[in-house]
Amino acid sequence: MTDVYLNGLGAFLPGPPVSNAEMEDYIGRVFGKTSRYRAASLRQNKIRTRHYALDPDGRALFTGAEMAAAAIKMAADQSETSLESITFLAASATLGDGLVPGLASSVHAGLGLKEIEIANFQSVCASALMAFKSAFLQLKAGEHQCAAVSGSEFSSRYFRPGNYECVEAYRIEQAIPFQADFLRFTLSDGAGAALLETRPNSRQLSLKIKWIDIRSFAHLFDLCMVGGATKEDEGWRFWSSFGDPVAAAQAGALHLFQDFDLMKRMLPIWVSHYLDLIDKERIVIARIDHVCSHYSSHGLREEIIVLLKRAGAMIDESKWFSNLYTKGNTGAASIFIMLEELYRAGGLKPGETILCHVPESGRCMNGFMLLEVV
Amino acid sequence: MSRVQSVMRGLIQVWSDFSAEIDKTPLIDKLLRGKFRLDDYRRLLVNHRQQVIEGSRWIARAGSSICGDYAEQRSLFLQHAVAEHRDYRMLEANFVSVGGELDAIAKAEKNIGTEALHAFMYQRASEPNPFDLLGAMFIIEGLGQKKAGEWGVMIKEQLSLRDEQVSFLLYHSANDEHHMREFETILGSSVLNIPGMERAIVKTARIVARLYRLQLEELESYG
Numbered sequence: 001m002t003d004v005y006l007n008g009l010g011a012f013l014p015g016p017p018v019s020n021a022e023m024e025d026y027i028g029r030v031f032g033k034t035s036r037y038r039a040a041s042l043r044q045n046k047i048r049t050r051h052y053a054l055d056p057d058g059r060a061l062f063t064g065a066e067m068a069a070a071a072i073k074m075a076a077d078q079s080e081t082s083l084e085s086i087t088f089l090a091a092s093a094t095l096g097d098g099l100v101p102g103l104a105s106s107v108h109a110g111l112g113l114k115e116i117e118i119a120n121f122q123s124v125c126a127s128a129l130m131a132f133k134s135a136f137l138q139l140k141a142g143e144h145q146c147a148a149v150s151g152s153e154f155s156s157r158y159f160r161p162g163n164y165e166c167v168e169a170y171r172i173e174q175a176i177p178f179q180a181d182f183l184r185f186t187l188s189d190g191a192g193a194a195l196l197e198t199r200p201n202s203r204q205l206s207l208k209i210k211w212i213d214i215r216s217f218a219h220l221f222d223l224c225m226v227g228g229a230t231k232e233d234e235g236w237r238f239w240s241s242f243g244d245p246v247a248a249a250q251a252g253a254l255h256l257f258q259d260f261d262l263m264k265r266m267l268p269i270w271v272s273h274y275l276d277l278i279d280k281e282r283i284v285i286a287r288i289d290h291v292c293s294h295y296s297s298h299g300l301r302e303e304i305i306v307l308l309k310r311a312g313a314m315i316d317e318s319k320w321f322s323n324l325y326t327k328g329n330t331g332a333a334s335i336f337i338m339l340e341e342l343y344r345a346g347g348l349k350p351g352e353t354i355l356c357h358v359p360e361s362g363r364c365m366n367g368f369m370l371l372e373v374v
Numbered sequence: 375m376s377r378v379q380s381v382m383r384g385l386i387q388v389w390s391d392f393s394a395e396i397d398k399t400p401l402i403d404k405l406l407r408g409k410f411r412l413d414d415y416r417r418l419l420v421n422h423r424q425q426v427i428e429g430s431r432w433i434a435r436a437g438s439s440i441c442g443d444y445a446e447q448r449s450l451f452l453q454h455a456v457a458e459h460r461d462y463r464m465l466e467a468n469f470v471s472v473g474g475e476l477d478a479i480a481k482a483e484k485n486i487g488t489e490a491l492h493a494f495m496y497q498r499a500s501e502p503n504p505f506d507l508l509g510a511m512f513i514i515e516g517l518g519q520k521k522a523g524e525w526g527v528m529i530k531e532q533l534s535l536r537d538e539q540v541s542f543l544l545y546h547s548a549n550d551e552h553h554m555r556e557f558e559t560i561l562g563s564s565v566l567n568i569p570g571m572e573r574a575i576v577k578t579a580r581i582v583a584r585l586y587r588l589q590l591e592e593l594e595s596y597g
Contacts, residue, residue: 217394220394220395220397220398221394265393265394265397266394268386268389268390268393268394269390269391269394271386271390272386272387272390272391275383275386275387276387278383279383279384279387307386310379310382310386310554311379311382311383311386312376312378312379312380312382312383313379313383
């Protein structure tokens with residue numbers, strides 16, 4: 001089967017960088033009060049700046065699809081081919097702009113291309129790797145010669161006060177819980193994209209995709225990062241079963257939250273997946289030159305390092321690259337935005353390898369992708 | 375990568391699978407859902423006690439199966455057995471402090487999972503130089519150090535108990551780093567020179583993890 005090359009990368013970060021002090025000017029103040037968990041959340045994730053697709057009054061400047069299309073255009077510009085060569089599009093996001101149809105349709109329309117094949121991937125962060133894998137295999141199988149992959153997120157719109165102030169339990173408390181508020185200070189907006197071809201660039205470096213390995217561990221864990229459901233005594237109740245969306249919103253079944261205790265229990269499973277790839281010699285530690293790991297916050301990184309050192313599976317920290325601290329956690333877009341900056345920095349050399357890692361707490365998933373600089 | 379790290383890699387993988395799977399057993403799932411009852415805590419203690427009392431005995435048996443070439447390692451096994459052989463008393467005291475009868479726990483039968491676990495342990499401990507049992511220790515110690523403390527805190531909170539009523543679970547979670555270094559020291563001694571030992575340690579860990587889960591799944595199942 002033919003080899004597949006990542007020949008262009010694009011990153012679209014809306015608006016100016018927003019400092020920690022300015023965040024609530026954009027995402028607002030729930031019940032008119034400064035968040036009591038803001039400082040604790042920022043201490044944990046160590047993010048210093050991020051971008052929002054909102055203006056300070058909370059008005060949307062773009063849609064998620066527009067940001068994805070902008071990133072794809074940048075990836076095409078940066079490659080040696082043109083936008084019109086794309087015949088397959090795989091779009092990923094945690095949440096698209098609407099419920100139906102899939103985001104990929106709107107991204108396609110935004111690109112202004114004639115008819116192409118599309119695929120839509122919705123999960124949390126790991127949906128980016130699902131989209132990558134789909135495009136990778138389409139090209140490998142000879143179905144297409146040029147594909148675009150995108151990841152885009154517009155989380156901030158779900159963090160505006162109105163999403164919480166309608167919840168009856170929060171109205172009584174005049175406050176929202178940490179598991180919801182932490183995400184408001186962790187996730188932000190942006191899009192990233194990659195352009196894939198069955199031939200390498202001729203005048204600039206390409207990243208050859210060696211393999212992509214994604215595993216779901218949903219058989220072992222309950223829902224962890226959730227939007228659209230709430231936990232009742234009998235189990236999960238989804239927003240669609242409340243009779244009307246207003247009732248769902250009032251019951252707290254329409255906003256995002258994350259169970260941190262459950263996520264911590266996922267760490268060993270993610271590490272175990274990595275160790276298994278070492279056993280199978282897909283990952284050879286001595287041959288990894290760069291690591292792009294989409295850990296969602298700095299606190300998780302430290303815990304993973306302890307386990308890796310014990311198993312002799314640690315890749316030297318000097319090889320780790322992340323722009324989480326300046327570009328924010330943009331969910332499915334993060335891995336593209338990281339790769340784009342690493343590539344643009346100009347330090348990559350032919351023969352080097354890049355290990356990409358995207359864990360997802362949603363219902364426990366984990367993915368790796370190995371790239372070789374050619 | 376050293377041989378010790380290679381064994382640790384295998385053990386961490388077994389542990390990772392085990393730690394997620396054990397959370398799915400009905401009793402622990404109930405605890406994690408915040409629905410634990412005092413009855414459940416008493417059941418956990420009763421079904422745990424037979425394994426705790428046997429633990430130091432199979433370690434002592436394993437020690438006596440170690441030949442003179444490994445005298446250093448034998449000392450460590452025996453010391454470990456001595457350090458733990460009275461732990462069951464703390465567990466019994468916890469049981470009595472939450473309304474259990476001492477006689478009921480002391481005379482409780484082993485459930486069928488516990489029977490299977492111990493038949494395996496004693497069989498292995500009776501083999502010459504049974505260092506594969508280091509894999510068993512990794513799982514059981516890991517459970518004490520990583521899970522027991524978490525469970526202890528949750529049980530204490532859900533049932534509004536005092537520290538001394540969950541002391542058995544809480545006390546095992548201390549000293550994690552120290553135990554782990556001690557374990558790596560034994561692995562780093564000459565035991566890995568025994569042919570096939572690296573693989574045997576990881577395999578025994580996997581068997582023990584499966585049987586331990588069986589013990590938690592088969593509460594009050596006596597045949």
